[in-house]
Amino acid sequence: MAVQKSEQSAQSAPAKSAPDATRRSERSRRAIYDAALALVAEAGYPKTTIEGIAARAGVGKQTIYRWWSSKADVLMEAFLDLAEQSTPEAGPVAYTFPDTGDVAADVKAVLRATVDQLRDPRFEVPSRALAAEGVVNEQLGRELVAKLMQPSLDLYIGRLRAAQDAGQVRADIDPRIALEFFISPLAQRWLQRTGPISYEYTDTLVDYALHGLAPR
């Protein structure tokens, strides 16, 4: 659910031909991201166009096509960039999952950060527009999973495998399924508005998931 920064956001950065060109390119890139997120938030995904993004960013259409092949690409890069801005302390390379040796504490910390992100209004409206389109547009939906969600899922899988090695999670558990107890309830409450989200709620999910609903 939470958009995760990854090295992909660096891949599409303008080539560094010269310091001045780099600064100009960086300004254009940021203007394009801001325009893309604002447009999708206001008009929805189907009515957002490369032309509209270019006009709002004050750049030529060809500037966008030089760096991205479609509006879906621009929007996904814009989200990766937004996620990176929202946790700048993590730096420009791929985010890593905390490993203090206490899997409950580590998953709770990551989920609290996800709650903060889901409540950030800069993030919420454009995210909803993109997620809604992904529900009805299978190709976009699959791109969103591959580019925006999979890096997060992989980090959960890695952390759960470490917990299995440490004896904190049973060895016969499939981490790809187990991680859904942490992310899916929160995703559904946010996407479908089935309930409020809070730190207390996500902490509870972690405790219930690790210890189970049945008496021990």
Next chain:
Amino acid sequence: MAVQKSEQSAQSAPAKSAPDATRRSERSRRAIYDAALALVAEAGYPKTTIEGIAARAGVGKQTIYRWWSSKADVLMEAFLDLAEQSTPEAGPVAYTFPDTGDVAADVKAVLRATVDQLRDPRFEVPSRALAAEGVVNEQLGRELVAKLMQPSLDLYIGRLRAAQDAGQVRADIDPRIALEFFISPLAQRWLQRTGPISYEYTDTLVDYALHGLAPR
């Protein structure tokens, strides 16, 4: 996630003034449901109109307004009706959750039925259109939860409370949160296409949720 039949679908049935009128009304009602589901599947929620539904169903607009106040109401009743058709053995009144005394077996059975429903093409396309609109349209989203999802959630809560009374679920568990381990992962895989859905998958969710991820 799964659309749940409830007594609401009976409330809006045409008044039984006379047998012939009832049959005509029933035919109109069914034609309106079919038209509403087909239109939302083809055109999406924003472009579906009462006028369009009336034209496609071969009835006057006023026939629709006599029974429903908005396109959202028509669509929600159409879904309740579709869910009822897909499990006709449950009869016209509210569906109940099985209670064989084995909470794992009962939840697995309900989830398998939900998997069948999510894979039914009659259900999938219009459901996606309505769910996508609910993501960006808060008022509709809240109506979908209240009218289509809450009856299901209440049945899960009731079954989990019975399991608490029987000592199969810990007394300190909040059933409203616990039920999300059963429905949210499946909902996310279906809505966001984050993974395949199968009976084996939902059976695994139930086992992991009840027994927990941590060693016992």
